[in-house]
Amino acid sequence: xxxxxxxxxxxxxxxxxxxxxxxxxxxxxxxxxxxxxxxxxxxxxxxxxxxxxxxxxxxxxxxxxxxxxxxxxxxxxxxxxxxxxxxxxxxxxxxxxxxxxxxxxxxxxxxxxxxxxxxxxxxxxxxxxxxxxxxxxxxxxxxxxxxxxxxxxxxxxxxxxxxxxxxxxxxxxxxxxxxxxxxxxxxxxxxxxxxxxxxxxxxxxxxxxxxxxxxxxxxxxxxxxxxxxxxxxxxxxxxxxxxxxxxxxxxxxxxxxxxxx
Numbered sequence: 001x002x003x004x005x006x007x008x009x010x011x012x013x014x015x016x017x018x019x020x021x022x023x024x025x026x027x028x029x030x031x032x033x034x035x036x037x038x039x040x041x042x043x044x045x046x047x048x049x050x051x052x053x054x055x056x057x058x059x060x061x062x063x064x065x066x067x068x069x070x071x072x073x074x075x076x077x078x079x080x081x082x083x084x085x086x087x088x089x090x091x092x093x094x095x096x097x098x099x100x101x102x103x104x105x106x107x108x109x110x111x112x113x114x115x116x117x118x119x120x121x122x123x124x125x126x127x128x129x130x131x132x133x134x135x136x137x138x139x140x141x142x143x144x145x146x147x148x149x150x151x152x153x154x155x156x157x158x159x160x161x162x163x164x165x166x167x168x169x170x171x172x173x174x175x176x177x178x179x180x181x182x183x184x185x186x187x188x189x190x191x192x193x194x195x196x197x198x199x200x201x202x203x204x205x206x207x208x209x210x211x212x213x214x215x216x217x218x219x220x221x222x223x224x225x226x227x228x229x230x231x232x233x234x235x236x237x238x239x240x241x242x243x244x245x246x247x248x249x250x251x252x253x254x255x256x257x258x259x260x261x
Contacts, residue, residue, distance in 0.1 A: 004161075006137060006168050013175040014130045014137075014167065020179050021127025025119030025186060032115060039112030046100050047116025047193070054092035056124065059084055078224040086217035093117065093193055094209050097200040107258035110197035111190055118189025122182040133167045140164065181237060188219055188244045191251035198254050201261070219243055 029044045062084060070076035093113070101109060140160060192212045199208035219240060226236040 004164050004168050009172060010168055010170045011134075011137075013170045013172055014133050016175055017130035017170075017178055018127055018134060021125075021130055021182065022123050024179070024183065025115065025122045028186070029112070029115040029119055032111060039106070039108040040104060041112070043101055043104060043109040043112035044116035044119070046096050047113035047118075048120035049116075050092040050096050050100075051089065051117045051120040052124070054088045055085070055121070059088040062088075074228045074230065077228060078221060081224045082217040082220040085220045086213040086215075089117070090192065090196060090209065090213045090216055093196040093212070094200065097197050105197065105201050107194065107197065107255045110193045110255070110258070113197075114190030114193030115186070117193065118186035121189065122186055126178055126182045133163075133170075136163065137167060177233060177237060181240070184237075184240050184244050187248050188216075191244070191247045192216060194251040194255050194258070198258055201258060215247060 029041075032038050033041055033044070066080055066084075067077075070080050096113060097105060097110075101113070192215060195208045195212050195215075199205050199212070222231065222236040222239040222243075225231045226233055
């Protein structure tokens, strides 16, 4: 613990991650609703709730069973991780539009839902994680670490040291990449919400629901490859940015189509 030094850069970066990770999605949802007078907060909160239920609870329960079986095989790990994310999140979207927003189906509420769904993801995976990191830095003292070490709790000790070391190495570059990655993900979540809304609203377009699953899964492939050490983070971010840009343009055209109905 005494060898771990937290520089001003690492602390400032974590603080900005916490602030931006919460403020950006919250501001986007509020601006969409109250500045542009679009959609409803109901759709936004349903999006946030469904993301938490399907991605953070149900999907992770499945991970507990499956990941130990595939973690040593890069191909299976990538395929499973991407497919699971697409299936759970797009099913959450489809069920929300089909049942919970039955009387509020519109292009505007597709965006509202996407801002809630993707916004919750950004808050939990970026903002809250940074808050936890800062809280850990502030509360875990050398005495606590020494106590863990003296109790021979090697797993807890090594985990704490590993986390603190990682937090001490956060840079402005990490900040920029993390925020950019979450904004890209937020844009894709909104885009996919528009596609799935069309699947529910327009007769004969149900195929857009499984298409959204595939699109979502493909988006997660670069991230899984990066986690496995196959590609560097910059390549991962560039692929995801280009992929999202294509689908954002397509979703914008579908938004205009739904808006004209």
